[in-house]
Amino acid sequence: MATFRLTVSPSLTTTLPRQNHPTTTPALHLNPKRHRLASSAIVHSYKVVIEHRGESRELEVDPDETILSKALDSGLLIPHDCKLGVCMTCPARLLTGSVDQSEGMLSDDVVERGYALLCASYPRSDCHIRTIPEDELLSLQLATAND
Numbered sequence: 001m002a003t004f005r006l007t008v009s010p011s012l013t014t015t016l017p018r019q020n021h022p023t024t025t026p027a028l029h030l031n032p033k034r035h036r037l038a039s040s041a042i043v044h045s046y047k048v049v050i051e052h053r054g055e056s057r058e059l060e061v062d063p064d065e066t067i068l069s070k071a072l073d074s075g076l077l078i079p080h081d082c083k084l085g086v087c088m089t090c091p092a093r094l095l096t097g098s099v100d101q102s103e104g105m106l107s108d109d110v111v112e113r114g115y116a117l118l119c120a121s122y123p124r125s126d127c128h129i130r131t132i133p134e135d136e137l138l139s140l141q142l143a144t145a146n147d
């Protein structure tokens with residue numbers, strides 16, 4: 001059977017059977033799973049320095065894992081409960097860097113002031129983070145909720 005070569009991008013090439021009817025467009029039989037793997041093969045973890053109760057630890061955190069999860073895996077005993085960004089038991093101050101915490105319940109004002117919930121924080125750059133007392137975040141969150 002005659003074939004022709006289809007190149008979508010330099011790294012994405014497939015060979016398709018040639019159709020007998022020259023006016024018929026050949027069906028694409030691309031393997032989406034293989035192509036998704038090719039495009040997401042580069043997973044970049046971030047360096048996250050976390051200070052907790054006088055102890056400082058440097059972690060390598062993947063962009064699809066929470067900082068709390070990695071910290072607990074590394075043996076840091078950080079208070080937590082729901083792991084859903086709701087109970088506010090895992091508050092921290094983001095000293096440098098950025099995180100995606102769009103799944104958490106903090107108000108935008110509090111997030112803009114550099115606060116984060118570690119269970120809902122996915123690193124988006126190298127970060128330096130310090131855990132804080134729960135009361136500090138609760139008072140801020142309640143103050144902005146009353147505005």
Ligand code: FES
Pocket residue numbers: 079080081082083084085086087088089090117118119120
């Ligand atoms: S553990 Fe509940 S908000 Fe983080």
